[in-house]
Amino acid sequence: MEQAQADKNNSAIRPVLFCECLEKDGIVRRVAAALLGGYAFTWGFTALGTTCLVALGMGYAEAEVAMLLLAFLIFLIVFLWAFAAVRIDRVWKVLGGGAVLMTVMAWVMQHLLLH
Amino acid sequence: MFNGFRIAMTWVHTWFGLVLGFVLMVCFFFGALSVFDREIDRWAIPETRFEPQPMPSFDRLLLPVLEQQLSPDEQEYAANMPKLHDAGKGPMTPRLELPVDEYWAYTTHRDPVLAAGGGFRVPHPKDPTLENHIHGRVTIDPRSGTVLRDDALKIGSDWFYPLHYKLQWEWKDLGYWIVGLAAFSMLAALVTGVIIHRKIFREFFTFRPWKQTQRSALDLHNMTGVVALPFHFFFSFTGLVIFASFFYFPLSHTLLKPLHDQHAVLEAQRAGLPYERAGVAVPMASVDAMVREAKRRWAARDMAGEVGFLTVTHVGDANSFVSIYRAGSDRVSLVGEGIHFKASTGEVQYEDPPRAAVSEINEFLTGLHLQHFEHWLLRWLYVLGGLLGAVCIATGFVFFVEKRKRQHAKMGGQGSRVVDALAVTTVTGMVIAAVGMLVANRLLPIDLPGKGDWEKWVFWAVWALTMAHAFWRSAPVAQGRLNPAWCEQCWALGVLAIAAVLLNWVTTGDHLIKTVFTDTYWAVAGVDLSLLGCALIAFWVGRKLMRPTTYEKNAVNRALALHE
Structure with missing residues (x-):
């Protein structure tokens, strides 16, 4: 009986193994999406936010600081979402697409502000 | 695999926490020691065991020392001079003949000795828009003007302190990036940790040291994680923010450089502080008189204080100016209330304007991390928080091992x-x-x-x-x-x-x-x-x-x- 109890305990605290995930779902792709995709998304978000704030009349240094304070919180949210999301292709679409879109928009915005 | 939200979060917590936990141990432990870096310096360099000193007279004490005993750093000269120098315009200036362009001196309420240094101009630079400086630094006994041996390592402020934010890994700034990833993982580990442990308040009061190691390690892990949760989150977060614009999101040096430069030029025009040398040699007025004027102006703003940081830009030139900043001993925000003087006449050229709300917040947050203000109780609480963080990470390792080792042994x-x-x-x-x-x-x-x-x-x-x-x-x-x-x-x-x-x-x-x-x-x-x-x-x-x-x-x- 003690053995059965021990077995039950054991399964309850059964650890999540690294290799287990690696085989079944391509954990490397998840980590890449969360880190690289998340970073690129945050980069675009921060750039676009900065140019938008400057367009609204804020000083550049001020706008940059404001966005950098937000950047890591945004990164944190999309990073965790990349692991929680059911479908990895959707994660890539949103993060990759968002990154490209926002970076281009920031670049265009900057162009408009300078001229 | 990720068929459950909590399982996914557990995976992130376990594996990011484990892999980057080893780096986080370094950050938290040496970060905790950095709180008393100056004190560790005193222990390691016994000839500097005396009371903290205010900024000494620049005219009588500092300037003669800087003029006579400061020279460009040998290693930096060897590494950077060939890169900065344009061989087409003339021969490379020998190290000890480089003309000085900038002086600085820095002290805090905990420093008996004064850190000072300067930048030496590269006469024929490849790209004149760059700073083109070879730097040199000295440590000075402000009571006598004696220069300390430069191989007396300040173990606290020049070893333990930088270790906690760049691991002393200079190559490609990789140390900053690894620490950045670790700090970000700490944020993720804290959020996922809260998600994993729904019964967070009950666990906060749970510690069963008499149980098996695995159980008590987990209790201690949860307790140290939760009791100092705001502390851990705050320090990881502000640590990232401090370096964000240089390393992690250098928008102003890359994508948004044109916009940044345009605003920087406007800002510089408003301040009216010359960016370049005029090329006309002019002697410098009394800096001590400028210091007196700066202190008078601070006092008039109801924030009387000592000088913490002083710079002379374009030394010996008609465009030279002196910037004087307040020591931040009495406030959290790391701001200098800088006052800038024309070096040749000693008249005030520009005063730093009051900061806008966002900068106020940023300077408060980073100031709270860097803790240059005087508050000994809080200083010890920082040490305690840092060590609690280290205990939290270490017990995480122990829990990881205890949970798996019997199973691993079987397999x-x-x-x-x-x-x-x-x-x-x-x-x-x-x-x-x-x-x-x-x-x-x-x-x-x-x-x-x-x-x-x-x-x-x-x-x-x-x-x-x-x-x-x-x-x-x-x-x-x-x-x-x-x-x-x-x-x-x-x-x-x-x-x-x-x-x-x-x-x-x-x-x-x-x-x-x-x-x-x-x-x-x-x-x-x-x-x-x-x-x-x-x-x-x-x-x-x-x-x-x-x-x-x-x-x-x-x-x-x-x-x-x-x-x-």
């Missing part, structure tokens, strides 16, 4: 054995390396050339040795038992810490009765007392680890009872 896996050895390296090994460095500092002869470099080598060598020891002794983990290296390194740490205190006494005559009672000097007494505290804890843990735990004893009793 013949080596994973928990490796993790356990790395945990020994980053828990006891790291502290042994730090204390070992202090011991080396007292044992190496004072006139040894390059003494500071020897100390750095000892630090790395000792750390590598503890790692080798941890792996060498790790075999029992693969059989589900405890690595004896934990216990042995605890004893080694205890002995080293006591040795450091005794060596400090023998080599300098500063024993605790003197530094606490008869000739009080808290900087050294504090380091000695902390070393003794560390020794006590190490011996206590070492003793505990030598005995079987209650759980193991119970298991043996149960087995015996069954047998009968």
Whole structure:
């Protein structure tokens, strides 16, 4: 009986193994999406936010600081979402697409502000 | 695999926490030591054991020292001069003939000695829009103007402190990036940790040290994680923000450089501080008079204070200006209320304007991290918070190993054995390396050339040795038992810490009765007392680890009872 109890305990605290995930779902792709995709998304978000704030009349240094304070919180949210999301292709679409879109928009915005 | 939200979060917590936890140990432990970096400097450089001094007279004391004894750094000259110099425009200027372009001096309310330095101009630069400076620095005794030996390593502020944000890994700034990733993982680990543990308030009050190691490690992990949760989150977050614009999101140097430069030019025009030299030699007016004027203006704004930082730009030129900043001893925000003077006449050229709301917030947050203000209780609370963070991460390792080692033992896996050895390296090994460095500092002869470099080598060598020891002794983990290296390194740490205190006494005559009672000097007494505290804890843990735990004893009793 003690053995059965021990077995039950054991399964309850059964650890999540690294290799287990690696085989079944391509954990490397998840980590890449969360880190690289998340970073690129945050980069675009921060750039676009900065140019938008400057367009609204804020000083550049001020706008940059404001966005950098937000950047890591945004990164944190999309990073965790990349692991929680059911479908990895959707994660890539949103993060990759968002990154490209926002970076281009920031670049265009900057162009408009300078001229 | 990720068919459940909580499982996904557990995965992130476990694996990011584990892999980057080893880096986080360095950040939290050496970050905690950095709170008292200046005090550790005093311990390591006995000739600087005197009271903190205000900024000395620039005209009479600093300027002569800087003019006569400051020279461009040899290593920096060798590395950067060929890169910055345009060979097409003339021969490369020898190191000691470079003209000086900039001086600076810096002190805080905890500094007996003054850090000062300068930038030397490259006469024929490739790209004239760059700074084109070869730097040099000196440490000055502000009472006499004596320059300290430059190989006396400030173990606190020039070794432990930078270790906690860049791991002393200069190549490609990789150290900053690894620490950045670790700090970000800490944020993720805190959020996922809260998600995993729904019963967070109950767990906050749960600690069962008499249970098996796995259970009590988890309790301690949860308790230290939750009790200092805001502290951990705050320091990881602000640490990232401090370096964000330089390293992590350098928008102003890349994508948004045009916009940034346009605003920087406008800003500079408004301030009216010349960006370039005029090329006309003009002598400098009295800087001491400018300091008096700056102090008068601060007092008029109801924030009287001392000078913390002073710079002279374009030294000896008609465009030269002097910037004077307030020491931040009495406020959290790290702001200087800079006042800028025309160097040739001494008249005020520009005063830093009041900051807007966002910058106010940013400077408050980063100021709270860097803690330049004077508040000794909070300083100790920072140490406590940092050490709680280290305990939280270390117990995470222990929990990871305890949870898996029996299973690994059954399956013949080596994973928990490796993790356990790395945990020994980053828990006891790291502290042994730090204390070992202090011991080396007292044992190496004072006139040894390059003494500071020897100390750095000892630090790395000792750390590598503890790692080798941890792996060498790790075999029992693969059989589900405890690595004896934990216990042995605890004893080694205890002995080293006591040795450091005794060596400090023998080599300098500063024993605790003197530094606490008869000739009080808290900087050294504090380091000695902390070393003794560390020794006590190490011996206590070492003793505990030598005995079987209650759980193991119970298991043996149960087995015996069954047998009968």
